[in-house]
Amino acid sequence: MLQTGKKEAEIIKKAIAHWKDSGLIDEKTSDKLANDVQPVGFDWQKLAFYAFLFAIGSIIVSVFLLLADEWILKFIEDLIDAPHWVKSLLFAVLAFALYAFGYRRKVKKPDQIYSNEALFILGVISTAVSATFLGLQFDTGSGHFSLLILLLTAVYAVVAYSLRSQVIWLFFLMAFGAWFGTETGYVTNWEGLFWGMNYPLRYTVFSFLIVGGSFLIGHTKISLFQPITYGFGLFQLFTSLWFLSIFGNHTDFNIWSQVSQVELWGWAVLMAAVSVGAIIYGLKNDDFLSRDFGIVFLLINLLSRYVEYGWDTLHKAVFFMILAVAFWLLGKKAETIWNLGKKKK
Template identity: 35%
Template sequence: MQLNRKDRQVLNQLLNFWVDKELLTSEQSARLQQSVTVKKTGWQLLARYAFYCTVVCGVLAIVAVMMDDRLIELLLKLFDASAMVKSAGFAVAAALVLSLGYRFGKKAPNRLYTRESLYFLGVLLIAASDWFLGKALDTGSGHYSVLLLSACFIYAVAGLVLSSRTLWLFALGTLFWWFVEEIGYQTEYAFHLYGMNIFIWFSLFSALVLCSSYLCSSYLMPHSPRTRLFFPMTKTTGLLCLFSGLWGLAVFGNYDSAANWKAVSQFELWQWNLPLAISSGVAVWVGAKWDDDIYQRVGISFFILLIYTMFFEYVWDVIHQALFFVLLGLSFWALSHFAEKIWLKKQR
């Protein structure tokens, strides 16, 4: 249940009064308090979304720098020191920024987004340190995935120590990036290993991360309450990556090259739609059984995505484009009508 701040204060006073009168036990009061959350105000939501935009812009800035060779050369010319010295300098700066964020969090625990913004700056500095370390140790092998794995380890340890969702999110993102890069390196970027392409490997790895999150939640959470902070994020990330890999498999099948994929008809790929369709059904069932909205939303969303993907694949070249968009619009109307009916039933 969500209440505004004033109602939450009144409820806490009532619960404390009932505990004093021995009408409730302390355990029952704590359980009731945990079931109530404070509604986010407009300014709080603005702070959250502005922080998300900060993270996205920072990531895009890094990608833009990495794709611009001239800018990289300019940055290298700005510093006359060796790559190892630059790496050490950025590492020290990252440690100082993370320490500053930790101290700020201790002084102002309610300033969550300001603290996480400092941690995000630390993420960028760690990435720069890791990149210069790769420059210093480069042997010409092109095995860059080792650097990604080291960055993932640093982000994960820092996230656990500092209880930072931002650092943990980048640890997860770097982990999946490392896996894709490692598959590319092992296959000379053909992305087809042991008869399976990158989409199958990515789905399997995502399933492994998802299962590992549940194992850790079962065995580590009772002994380390700090890990509870990261289980929902790890579960959601693993689930989204798993279904994204299955969707890629539904579109491209298990072909080892784009040329081989283009040479076949989409009707020959129908069997690769089954893993995503079955997984979506299982996710909706698990979500209903465990009362987990994440599973239900992901399962329903990717099932709808699969339906529309098949619609584009099988119908686009068969009928006139005007009729295609008419049918597409009607399908969205039917989906909206169906969702509205379910929503109205739940309101009763």
């Protein structure tokens, strides 16, 4: 018996009915398949996801509450007095234990995805703490802590690949982005442009590379991580474009505050062009992720421009009428592409 959500069950049954009407399957097979689909009223998967998120939060809170106990305070004092390398080693051992225990559970109980990944998240946190103390141990005062983040990035990549963990790979991507930002900041002494780019523009270029890289890894041994890399890259790309449309390629707040919004219009057009491109690509290739990101950030772009240019001067009804026309034209284009796709079939 296939148990699924109500909406998914309706889609599956419609597909079965279509196959029957098209003569692909007979009525007996159709009835058998339809009866095998059982809609589930309550989404236990989502409950499990939020329950484990709450559990991780509760663990963190419990650690702080334990600090109120005298023997814990004494232990913490002794630990604080220990060399940084000892603390780093302790957290490294804890991280290894959490990874090992999580992997063991993943092998024995593969269906319990969220509980297994929760252990991996705790391992990720312990790894970060271990790396922090390691950095303090070997700190030379240069301020080049991006090297430590690069080490952490490499560790997350190796562990994610070894354990086949999507959540650890997500932390790898975030650490990789953090390394890029801190390294370029260190090179520019935290105040200038890097190759003529401020942070939003840097991350726009960086995100394009992440999205492009996601297509490449789809044909490698790490193809397992292609979807999450693609999704993360799109999110970072459109977020960077949005900041770029607001601040332009400026690094000084005082200079930016005196710049006319008209001078930033080109960045807003760039964001709109990328959004429309993502929508068209998503519709042509049945890529809901690209399509949805494009639609959402096209709307965010329009609303942002409304706040910047027309909130005090343009009548609200006029703005939403413009918005309606824009999406009507977008819908017509989508319908055209969809009909072309049907003809090709």
